[in-house]
Amino acid sequence: MxxxxxxxxxxxxxxxxxxxxxxxxxxxxxxxxxxxxxxxxxxxxxxxxxxxxxxxxxxxxxxxxxxxxxxxxxxxxxxxxxxxxxxxxKPKDYTNENPEFILEKEQFYKKYQRALSKLTEDQRVAFLLCKTEGKKHQEIADMLNITKKVAEYRIYTAFNIIKAEIKELN
The missing domain is CATH 1.10.1740 (Rna Polymerase Sigma Factor; Chain: A)
Structure with a gap:
């Protein structure tokens, strides 16, 4: 049809x-x-x-x-x-937020970015589709033209890498 x-x-x-x-x-x-x-x-x-x-x-x-x-x-x-x-x-160099909060936020963001950068592109895309968008493993597999098992493996390994990098998540 x-x-x-x-x-x-x-x-x-x-x-x-x-x-x-x-x-x-x-x-x-x-x-x-x-x-x-x-x-x-x-x-x-x-x-x-x-x-x-x-x-x-x-x-x-x-x-x-x-x-x-x-x-x-x-x-x-x-x-x-x-x-x-x-x-x-030149970035904006002022804010109305508490300096301690800003520092913690920046440090966590840097850790998160560093953790994401350690992922392969395939792991990062699958992980973000799952955790940020709430896509199911089969949906991710269909979007990326891979099997469900491969999608699950990419998400699982990405999550383990991120957990190892960001101790606050443990």
Whole structure:
């Protein structure tokens, strides 16, 4: 039945968008962070899908938007590297929070970032999809095109690495 579905049909396109937009956003956010604006990238990827709807089959639509958005993110990262060479951003150096709280928060955040950096990309993506988004192991497996057992293993090993790095979690 899916062979007859055309991506150019507005209701089919809407169902593709509704099915994959949130997962695509979360995937981009976990893989690249929020500084490259995953919201805009998701929207642009779906615009490109719409513009190429006659060439993209219904079965390939998910892969198309994921690949297009990944390529856009990589291009943006390259662009930002060039921009950073020519510009230095000075961060805000004041706040209204308690200095002790700020210090503890920064220390914990650094530990968490360090722990996440020790994970492989595959572990980090699976872990964040599970723990932050509450995705089930089978959903993660489907999103990443892996088996449920592989998804479980990635999450389990990631959690153990993070626990070893951040003693406050033990």
């Amino acid at each position: 899916t062979q007859n579905k055309s991506v150019c049909d507005e209701s089919v396109f809407a169902s593709i968008y509704n099915s994959y937009a949130k997962d695509l956003h979360n995937y981009l956010y976990y893989k690249y962070g929020d500084r490259y604006d995953p919201n805009d990238t998701v929207q642009e990827a779906f615009v490109k899908l719409w513009n190429n709807c006659k060439e993209v089959t219904f079965e390939k639509a998910k892969g198309f938007v994921f690949m297009v958005s990944k390529n856009m993110m990589l291009n943006e990262i390259k662009h930002q590297k060039v921009v950073l060479k020519h510009q230095q951003v």
